[in-house]
Each structure stands twice: as structure tokens, then as C-alpha cells.
Amino acid sequence: MLKQHPTARFILQRAGWYLLTFLVAVTINFFLPRLGTSNPVDIILAKSTGGLSAQAAREKEESYLKEFGLVKLDGHGNILRDTTIRMAKVWDASKQVSVSKPDTLIKPIKASSLDQFFTYVKMSLSGDLGTSFQKYPKKVLDVIVQAVPWTIALQLPTIVFGWIVGNVLGALAAYRRGLFDRVFFPVALLVSSIPFFVFGMLLVYYFAVVLGWFPAMGGYADEIIPSFSFELFGSVAYHYVLPFFSIFLILAGGQAIGMRSMGIYELGTDYIKYAKWLGIKESRVLIYLFRNAMLPQLTGLALSLGTMIGGALITEMIFSYPGLGMAMLSAIQNNDYPMIQGVTLIITTCVLIANFTVDIMIGFLDPRVKAGLQMGGN
Amino acid sequence: MRVTKMSVLGLPVALSALLLTGCKGHRHSSGTDEFPRDQTLYLAGSQWGDPTSFNPLAESWQAAWPVGDRFNLMYEPLLSYNSLTGQVEPDLGTLVSKDNDSIVVDINPAAKWSDGKPVTSDDVKFVFDLGRRYKDAATAFAVEFISKIDVKTVDVKGAKTERLSFLVDKKGRDNPLVILDLLQAIRIVPAHVFEPLIASNNNDLGAVKKLKIDSAPVVSGPYTLAHYSNEKIVLERRDDYWGNAALHDGKLPAPKYIIHPIFKSNDAFAIALQKGDLDASQTFIPRIWQKFKDGVGTWDVAAPYYVPGAIPLLVINTTKAPLNDRNFRRAMAAAINYADIKELAVSGYANDIKSGLILPFGQEGKYFDEAEAAKHAVKPGIESAKKILADAGYKAVFKADGSLDHTTDKAGNRLPTLSIKSPAGWSDWEAMVNIAVKAMRDAGIDVREGFVDAGLYWPAKPSGDFDILMDKPAAAVTPSLPWSRFEATMSSRNWAPVGGDNKMNENQGRYNSPKSKDYNPKVDSLLKVIPITTDSVALKKAYTELNDIFLDDQPAIPLVYLPEQFYEFSTSSWTNWPTSKDPYAPPLLPWVGASTKILWQLKPVE
Numbered sequence: 001m002l003k004q005h006p007t008a009r010f011i012l013q014r015a016g017w018y019l020l021t022f023l024v025a026v027t028i029n030f031f032l033p034r035l036g037t038s039n040p041v042d043i044i045l046a047k048s049t050g051g052l053s054a055q056a057a058r059e060k061e062e063s064y065l066k067e068f069g070l071v072k073l074d075g076h077g078n079i080l081r082d083t084t085i086r087m088a089k090v091w092d093a094s095k096q097v098s099v100s101k102p103d104t105l106i107k108p109i110k111a112s113s114l115d116q117f118f119t120y121v122k123m124s125l126s127g128d129l130g131t132s133f134q135k136y137p138k139k140v141l142d143v144i145v146q147a148v149p150w151t152i153a154l155q156l157p158t159i160v161f162g163w164i165v166g167n168v169l170g171a172l173a174a175y176r177r178g179l180f181d182r183v184f185f186p187v188a189l190l191v192s193s194i195p196f197f198v199f200g201m202l203l204v205y206y207f208a209v210v211l212g213w214f215p216a217m218g219g220y221a222d223e224i225i226p227s228f229s230f231e232l233f234g235s236v237a238y239h240y241v242l243p244f245f246s247i248f249l250i251l252a253g254g255q256a257i258g259m260r261s262m263g264i265y266e267l268g269t270d271y272i273k274y275a276k277w278l279g280i281k282e283s284r285v286l287i288y289l290f291r292n293a294m295l296p297q298l299t300g301l302a303l304s305l306g307t308m309i310g311g312a313l314i315t316e317m318i319f320s321y322p323g324l325g326m327a328m329l330s331a332i333q334n335n336d337y338p339m340i341q342g343v344t345l346i347i348t349t350c351v352l353i354a355n356f357t358v359d360i361m362i363g364f365l366d367p368r369v370k371a372g373l374q375m376g377g378n
Numbered sequence: 379m380r381v382t383k384m385s386v387l388g389l390p391v392a393l394s395a396l397l398l399t400g401c402k403g404h405r406h407s408s409g410t411d412e413f414p415r416d417q418t419l420y421l422a423g424s425q426w427g428d429p430t431s432f433n434p435l436a437e438s439w440q441a442a443w444p445v446g447d448r449f450n451l452m453y454e455p456l457l458s459y460n461s462l463t464g465q466v467e468p469d470l471g472t473l474v475s476k477d478n479d480s481i482v483v484d485i486n487p488a489a490k491w492s493d494g495k496p497v498t499s500d501d502v503k504f505v506f507d508l509g510r511r512y513k514d515a516a517t518a519f520a521v522e523f524i525s526k527i528d529v530k531t532v533d534v535k536g537a538k539t540e541r542l543s544f545l546v547d548k549k550g551r552d553n554p555l556v557i558l559d560l561l562q563a564i565r566i567v568p569a570h571v572f573e574p575l576i577a578s579n580n581n582d583l584g585a586v587k588k589l590k591i592d593s594a595p596v597v598s599g600p601y602t603l604a605h606y607s608n609e610k611i612v613l614e615r616r617d618d619y620w621g622n623a624a625l626h627d628g629k630l631p632a633p634k635y636i637i638h639p640i641f642k643s644n645d646a647f648a649i650a651l652q653k654g655d656l657d658a659s660q661t662f663i664p665r666i667w668q669k670f671k672d673g674v675g676t677w678d679v680a681a682p683y684y685v686p687g688a689i690p691l692l693v694i695n696t697t698k699a700p701l702n703d704r705n706f707r708r709a710m711a712a713a714i715n716y717a718d719i720k721e722l723a724v725s726g727y728a729n730d731i732k733s734g735l736i737l738p739f740g741q742e743g744k745y746f747d748e749a750e751a752a753k754h755a756v757k758p759g760i761e762s763a764k765k766i767l768a769d770a771g772y773k774a775v776f777k778a779d780g781s782l783d784h785t786t787d788k789a790g791n792r793l794p795t796l797s798i799k800s801p802a803g804w805s806d807w808e809a810m811v812n813i814a815v816k817a818m819r820d821a822g823i824d825v826r827e828g829f830v831d832a833g834l835y836w837p838a839k840p841s842g843d844f845d846i847l848m849d850k851p852a853a854a855v856t857p858s859l860p861w862s863r864f865e866a867t868m869s870s871r872n873w874a875p876v877g878g879d880n881k882m883n884e885n886q887g888r889y890n891s892p893k894s895k896d897y898n899p900k901v902d903s904l905l906k907v908i909p910i911t912t913d914s915v916a917l918k919k920a921y922t923e924l925n926d927i928f929l930d931d932q933p934a935i936p937l938v939y940l941p942e943q944f945y946e947f948s949t950s951s952w953t954n955w956p957t958s959k960d961p962y963a964p965p966l967l968p969w970v971g972a973s974t975k976i977l978w979q980l981k982p983v984e
Contacts, residue, residue, distance in 0.1 A: 042837035045881075048439050052519050052883055054872040063514035067584060098895075107879060136440050137588040138430040146428075146608055201645075209649060216649045218609065222420060222639045223413040225605050225612070317643040322609055326642050330427060333833045 010363060018356050022348060029344040030120060033337055034113050040133040040335040041065055062108055068133055069119060072109045080109045120341060129345070130338035134330060140342035143327055148309065148346075150219055150322040154240070155308035158247040163301050165248075166255025171290055173256065174263025185260065192253030200246040200318035207242060214242050217320040243319045247312060251304075255297065262293035295366055302358035306351030310343070413612075415951055416982035419633035421967055422647060423660035423943075424449065425640055428608045433591040434567045435508070435583070437516050443611060443638055443969075444601070445565075448854065450974040451613060451636070452597040453565035456483050456502065457558075460972035461687065461855040461942065462964045464741040466558065467972050468625065470497055470566055470598060471542070478546060478910045481557050484532070485540040488624035491568050492616060493596050499529040499540045504569035512583040517564055522550045523557050555858040555909040562856070562971060568596045600631050600977065611638045631977035633952070644805070654950030660943040660967055662806050664725045673950045677941075677965040678958045684727050685965050686737060686939035687855040689863065690810065692798065693847040693887045693934045697876050700785075700793055701845060705770035706823075707932040712756045713763035713821035714814045719938045723809035728939040734925040735867060736860045737939060744914070745860060745921040754929035763821035774822025785824040797828035800848035801835040807848050810937050839886050842876035847886065849934075855942045855964075861908050864924055867934050869905050870897075889933035901927055943967060954981045 041064045045057065052060065062079055065071040072080045084107070087100045123130060129140035169188070173181040208216035215221070220235040266272060266289050275285050313325030324343060331339035363369050429442030434453045436446070444451040450458065456471035466473045471483040489497035506527060509518035525547035532541045544561070546554050572586070579585040595603060600621060604614035613636040622630055639656070641647060648663045650656035652672045663669065666676055666683055676683050692710075700706040716731045732738045733755030738746040756762065767774065771788030785793045800811045811827050818825045825846070830838075838844050851866035852859060865871075866884045870892050874880035882888065890901050904924045911917045928934075945965035947955040956963040956976060968976035 036834075039837075042841075043833055044439065046836035046839050048437060053522055054874065054881075054883075056513075056519055056522070057872075057881065057883055059513045060518070063584070132430075135428055135430045137590070138428065143428065204649065209653065212653075216653060216655075217641065217646050218639065220609070222610055222637050222655070223418065225412065226607060318645070320639075320641040320643065320646045327428070333831050335833050 007363075011360060014356060014359050018352050022352055025348045025352075026345060027117075029348065030117055030341055031113060033332070033335055033340050034116075036335065039070065040337060041068065041070060043334050044133065065108060065110070068131075069116065070111055072111050072115070081106050082109050116337075124345065129342035132331070132336055132339045134334045134336040134339065140338050143339065144324065144342060144346060147322060147324040147327055151309060151312070151324045154243055154315065154321065154323060155247070155312055156305075158244055158251060159301070159304050159308055162248045162251030163255050163297070163304075166252035167259040167294065167297055169252070170256035170259025171263050171286075171293065174260045174267060174293075175286060175289070181260075184256070188253040188256045188260075190253075191249050192257055194250060196246065196250060196312075196314040197318060199250060200243075200315060203242045203246050204318060215239050216242075217318075219322040239319075239321075243312075243315050243321050246315055246318070255300075258300070259293060259297055262296060263289060266293045291365070295362060298362065298365075299358055302354040303351070306354035307347065309350045310347045413635050413637065417634040419636045419658075419952060419968075419977075419980070420639065420650075420656050421636060421658045421969075422639050422641055422650070422656055424967065424969070425611060425638055427640070429606050429611055429640075431590050431592070432595060432603055432606075433587060433589055434565055435516060435572065436587050440587075442606070444613065448563055448971055449969045450599060450971065451601040451969045452595065452599045452603065453567060454599045455562050455565050456485075457562045458972040458974070459558075459562045459855075459857050460964055461741065461966075462685070462961055464857075466562070466857065469562075469621075471502075471561075474541065476554060476558065478554055478912065480528075480543045480545045481554060481561065483542050483544070483561065484534060485542065486620075486624055487534075487537045487539050488620050489598060490620040491570075491596050491598050492602065492618075493568075495568070495570060497566065497568075497598055499527075499542055501566050501569045502542060503527055503529070504573060505564060505566055508583070514583060514587070516587075520560050520564065523547055523553055523560065525550065552906070553909040555861055558857040559862075566598065568598075571596045600974075601636060604635070609640055611640070612636070613638075626975070626978045629978050632980040632982065633977060651946060651948050654948050656948060657950075657952050658945070658947040658955070658967055660945060662724075662944050663946060666725065666727075666946065673948050674946060675949060675955065675957065676944075676946050677956075681726050682728050684941035684944060685740070686728055687740075687942035688850050688853045688940050689735065689737070689936045690807065690848065690850040690938060690940060691867070691934045691936045692814065693844075693849045693867070694889075694932070695842060695845055695847070695876070696887050696889045696933055697842070697891075698845060700772070700787060701796070703770065704931050705766055706772065707935075708756045709763045709766040709770070709772075709821065710818055710823055710825075711932050711935045712758055712766060713760055713818045713823060714758075714935065714937070715817045716758070716938065718813045718817070719810050723813055724806055724938055724940060727941065727944075731936060731938055733929055735863050735928055735934075735936060736921060736925055741855075742860045745918050746925075747918065747922040750922050751925060751929060754926045756929070756932070760817065760821045763818075763823070767822055772822070774824075776822070782819045782822060782824060785822060793824060796823070796825040796845040798825060798846040798848060799828045799830055799835060799838055799844040801832045802829040803832075806940075811848060814935075814937065840881035840883055842880075842882065842886055842888055849886070850940070851884075853942070858909070860921070861905070864908075864928070865905055868901050868924075868928065870902050871905075885933075887933050889931065898927065898931075941965065943970070949983070951983050952980045953983060954979050 041061060044064060045061055062071070066073070066079055074080055085102050087102060132138050132140050132143060135143060169184065173184045204216050207214045215238065218239055220226070220232060220239055224232055224235050226232055272285060272289060275288060310324065310328060312323065313329055315321060316323045316325045327339065328343050331343065424447070425443035431441050432445045433441055434445055438446040440446065443449060445453060450469065454470050456469060457473055458467045458469050460467050468486065470489050471485050474482040474484055476482070485497060485499060485502070491497060505517055506520055506524060508515040509521040512518070523546070524544050526545045528543040528545065530541050532539055544557050546552060546557060575589070576583060576586050592603060592606065598620070600616060600619040601613040602616055605612040615631055615634045617630060622628060641650070644661050647656065647659045647661040648669070651659050651674050652669055654673065666674065670679065677685055694701050694707055696702050720726060720728050720731070729739065732746070732748065733751040736742050736746040738748065756766070773786045775783045775786065777783045787793055798811050798815065800807050808829060815825055815827050839847060839849065852862040856862065868889055869884045870890050872882055872884065873892050874882050876888060890898055901924070904920055908917065908920050908924070911920055943966050945967070949955070956965065962979060963973045963976050964971070966973035968974055
């Protein structure tokens, strides 16, 4: 039936693949943090049980395991236990020999990863991403909702502006060559190869510490209580400048280099030569060039837009800027399963949506794909 | 086409120009109408990450500043310990007497909750009894130490006063020292608020611990929560605080507001302090003397700049060969260049290290016997280390370029490369480990750095999953030092072998196994007897004996002395911080224990 609608068929087919990728990714995101030997309760306990007797420490551990859903429970909410008896060597001081003595171990039965997985799927489907262990009793969703606006506000403009400015400059350099290119190219190369953290720290040192023009850190001034006010908006904008440039310049430089080499490559192709030979206006040729050179850049843009939600960790750390990056880092460091799952779920979804959109867009923009569709292929 | 390009290019430039002109002259430190700079104190370093709960019944790691830990601003303890003078100072209570049977405290008759109700023995008993009622109470560990709290009413200077006797649990831990710790560590909460809360949650403490208690909390302290977000926590002064009249001659604390910004990296503290955006902090800032010109100060203007209080050390897993050989451990201790660690790793913020687990000065100095320690300590130096190794039959095999290839044992078998586990990114610890490793390798000990994520470091500690581990036991300065440092390093009280789910919350190196034939019962008996020894001569003798055993057996290697907090302040907005010239409070942020009184002494800069 879909044979008559190649475009719909193409979209549905792509969507199917993306759904499959999504399921695989979510499953991997779930099991990956659980492959290690340490569990989050061990980390919390090690920080909080100093001075406790063995018995008290065990009781505390069990209460955490129960709280975080990591043990099996009976119908009444009591922890199921497993008793093992093993022989242990003990030194008998009176006889001066080692003797074997039975040692009884009663341990709670841990919930298997598979049990946890089903709970997770059930909860996720009802929109509950669970409670963070490390930020207990905060809900994972609350952490994400509070941090994501900052992350998007920081990343979206930098990525979009960086992409546009970089590509325009790159295309210009490729087309113009000459002095412009000879100055521009090494500068872009230099800027794009500075690590984010070095560049960020240089900005802080020079513009915040030495000149004092901009604040060194934070998303807004410490003396402001957030509310919808002009004061807050002004402070946010003021605090935005350095973090923005710390990403923007490096990103634009990288994009420009990519676009420049794509442009130079396209300039040598037959269709450009043919177009020039036909005497088509220069601006028209430039459009042809730009459209074709842009395709791989577009895929790159989609990827950066998709992954941006994960946060700009380095920028957040240098500027103590609000966002999801730090939450993700500390979640990983502390094996905070629900937090890792929640954030990776959001990242996965965004990457896939962005990629899907670009896939579809390229289907319309790339004449080769379009031609293939019209011929009934995929 | 070209016009479009230029406009796109011009946009960010225009945007930044706009922001630049629009905001010029807006100095951060000028303050706002809401938080005038001369009434607002900016302090940081006690809250990392999003504040999630202000519940005083929550575990200390869950509750945000200033509710968890030993912070005195909202909820207060009965007593405060002054680590400079060694005195126990009054707070909600006043210490009356302490002996091996009980610790007696009078409740301050003036003490009141913010809702006007008096602080009574019911509140104190409620907190301490929670541990008896609920195993998951944060105060559950107190049960092992206190058998009962007796209450009677007495007349003190004409005022009816409730007198509490915390009876030492003689059958339990029999340790009055720790009870003294607990009385300044456990914050009293209003029973008349929390008891009904527990009842309305079907007596489920777990459900109550989940509550955030973040709006209009009933507190007894000088400040209360005004606002919080992921970026900061704001406290506002309570002008009707009972302690203003009872403890501070009727004065109010100088700052009306305290703002604790939440930073994400260590560098932020130094920059903010230097710019005057922060008034005090507690992070490690290298070469602090270079910041003095910017109005940054610390306890002392000359080395060591800080007051030492804790000893970071290498915990050795004594169950593993060759680490189970004390000669090998002593050789490691001999090899390390302690002067390098002091100068290079911690910017010289320490006095020269002497042997053992007792700080040779300050409150612990009276327990330290230098001559005796020198007799038992290993002779430091690379040559000394090499000699100890050779005498014990170990051989180091060096490469042609002089670097170590491997080490062999008495039988000529190649020893495995040992690793020092330490959290990645803790820069001062990393530097200590690097210096220790270099020196040990020079001496012929095959050891390497093992920097791991904090998520691997913490669980490895109690389970004994390490060769050598960086640690700082008993990091807070409390009345029970140096006993608590020895206990954390040498006690076999909760002995559990390495492996499986076994965990030890002290002596993670598994030194002195009670199940082995080499067990030295003297260690545990000294640890048991020191807390109930009152005679000062006998006490020094017991500590000396314990320190001698530590030096003989070397179950751990102390590396350097560090302050309890890296106390730093800026004088750009507030002055009169305590320093060695004016030591009116211990060098801690003004919410920890006896240092809280700093708030009443600060003066805004005109």
C-alpha cells in the first residue's frame, strides 16, 4: 500500500529503525552502570558509617537497600534473607592451633538487575524516573527539569550561532581564498584546537579577574532571588557572556575548518566547473556550492543539538554554571542508577529525535536521496 | 547574499556589545536593596551539589547546609567544643560535670524554639531515643554509648533548670569520650513538631526522613532558612534568638543574611575570595600568601598559616604479601620524603611531622612523648629504607637507567606491583601520593599510583579492596582525639576478613586480626581503657604505649598534618575574623561548633 507513497514509507521505515535503536540504547543505559562491582549503597555507607558497630552498619545498609529497591521483599514489605553456614579458620590461643568453626551468615537477598529493569520500565512508562539515591529524596525528574533550561539556554544559541557563523566564514574562505583565507584559516585552526577548559579559564582570568568586566562564575548574581524581573534577566545576560564565548569561538572555528575543506572539495567538482562554464551568476554558483557542502555539516549540527542536553560539563565547572553536566558527572561517580538512567534516557531521546529530523530533512535536501525515493528505493 | 552573511556574523558581536554597555559598572560586590553588602555575609564550601532536604532527622549526608553535619545556625547541639582551648562551651546546654559514669548537662533555661516554646529535656530525649525506637534513625549509633538519660529539676542561680545525666553504657561501649563527642555532634530538634509528624506518618520514620522541612522550620538557632535553589542557600537572622541575650551579652549577630553560593569547582573559591565576592571559605588554595595583597587572610601570616588538626595517611592492607611483613611496611615509611610532601603537596601548610598518630602540639601535645616515639620510629631516608629491605631479604632490581624494575622477596620470587588507591581529582592527595610513590620506588619498593573515581574509592575502603589506601581518619577535631584516630586506624573491635560482603568501618587495613596467632591483645585493651582513664599521667602512658605499638608495627603511614578546615577569609567587606593574633574562636567557618560566635564579632567595612 505504501508503494504509492515513497515519502511516507521512507519516514515510517526510518521511524521504525529509530524506535529499535531507542529500545536497545535504553537497555544498555540501564545495564551498563550495573556491570561494575560497586553499588550506590556501598558508596553512601562508606561515607556515613564511620564509628558504627558491625551490627548497626549492617542494619543501616539494609534500610538503604530497602529504601532504594535493591533487595527482594516479601508480601509485608520485609526483607527476604538468605542463611549460609560456612567453616572459618580461627586461632585458638589456649591450644596454640588454628581450628575450624562454623560461621553463620544471614544476608538480604538482593534484587537482580532483571527485576530492577522491569520495575524501571514500568515506572518509566508511567512517567516516573524514580528518586535519586545521591540527591535523596529529590526526584530525578525534578533535577532534570531544574537543570535543563539552563543547559539549553547555554548550549542552543552557542551551537546554532557557532554553526552558522563558522559555516559562513568557512564557505567564504573556501570561495575567496587569497589573503582572507591565509589569515583566517590558521586563526580558526588555532582557536578550534584550544581545549575548552583552557580557553574558559583564560577568559575568566583576563575578563573577570584582571579587567573585572564580567562576573567570574554563576548563572546570575548571588544576591538575586530568582523571580520574573528585569533585574534577574539582566544579571543572567551579564553572567552569560563569558560562558557563551568560551564555547562559541571554539565551535565556530571547528565548523569553519570543516566547511572550508568541504567547500574547496566542492569547488573542484564537475558540476561547479560546468556551472561556471555555462556562465551562471556567481551568487547562484555559491548557493549550489553551499547547499552541497552543507550536508555533512548538517548531520554534525543535529548530533551536537542532540547531545547538548547532556550539558557542557567543562563550562559548568569553570563558571560554576547551572546545568545538567555536573549532575550527570556526580551521578556517574556515585553510581546513582536512577539519575544515570533518567539523564541518559533524555539524552538518547534527544539525539534520536535530532537525528531523525535531519535524516528526514536530508531526504528532502539531498537530490540524490530524493531521486532514490522517487524511483521507489530507499 | 553578502548582506545576509554580514548580518549573521554581526549578531553575536552586537549582542555582546549590548551586554557590555548595558551592564558596565554593575559591580557584583555592591549588593542589592534586598541584600545590602554590609549586612550580607557570603560564605561557601559546606554545600556541594543541589540542596535537597533541610530535614534535621535526615542522614547528615542528605541534609543540606546548615542542617546536616556540625553546623550550629538553625538547629543547635547541647555543647560546642573549642579545639583551640580544649574547652567545652555552652550552647543549648551547659556542661556541669563529666566522669566515667555520666556526663551531666544543664539545659539552658533561656533556650527557646522559634515558635516560642522552651527547649526542654523532652526534645533532648526525643532525639536520643529515636535511635532506640528506629534502627534507621540517624542517631541510632548513640544507643551503644548512652544507657539512659536521667532528668531532674534543680535550682541554678535562682532559675529552675532541667539537669540531664547521660549515663555511660558500661555494658556497651563504656566510652564517655564519645558521649562528649555526641553531645556536640547531635543537634536537638523540637519534639513537639516531629513527634506528631511521625505519628501522622503511621510511625514510619523513613517517610518522615523523606520530608524536606524547608518552609518555616521550627528552629532554635540564630538563623533560619529564607530561600534556596540549586545555585545558593540564603539564611536570615532571627532577631529573637534566645542566645543573643543568654550567650552573647544581648548583641545580635552582625550579618542579617548569610548567603552560601554553591560552586562546582575548587578554582571558583579562590577566584571569588580574591574578588571579594566571598567573605570566607574552606578550600585548599595553593600559595595562599600570594593572595594576602588582595585582602585574603588566614589564621597566621607566616607558615604554616593554618592550625593542624588531622593526619592524612596511607592505610596498608596488612593481609596481603609483602604488606603483611612489618619490615616491608617500615621500609615504606622510611623511604617517604615528608619534607617534600609538606612543601610541595600542601604548600607548606603544616608543621614538621613527628612520628606516630598523635599531633605533637595543641590539645593532643600533652599525650606525645617525643623521646619514646624516636626510640620506636623508623629512621627516615632512602638509605635507611634500603637497609631495612635488604636486612629482611628483599631485593630491588633496577634498570640500566637507574629506575626500578621490580622487587623480589626472600625466596627470590618477583613481588606484584603495589598500588596506592586514592580518589582522582583530589589534587592535594594526588600530589602526596605522587611524592610518596617516587620516594618508595627510589628505595626499591615496586609501588604505583592508583587514582580511581570516588565511586570506586569509597566502597573499596570498608571492604579492604586495596593494597594501600589514602585516607584521613577522624578528620573533624573533637574532644575524643587522638583516641578516635587510633581507634579508626588500629581497632579490631569489628573484625571482618577481606572479601565477600565483609566490611570494616575502622582499621580497614585489617591490622592485628584477633583470629591470627600474632594477635596483640594490648592494642584493643588500650583502646578500651583510654576513654575511661582520667589520671593524666596514666593517660599519657597509655597513649605512649599505643603510639609505640603503632610505630613498631606501622599499620599505616602518616604523611603530613593538615588543618581541620582550610580557613580563609576576605577583609574586603567584613573584618575582625579570628586569627593567631586575636584567637577568640577556632579557625573554622562561623557555623562549626564554637566558631559560630564569630558571627557576633564580625564588623562590616564602612
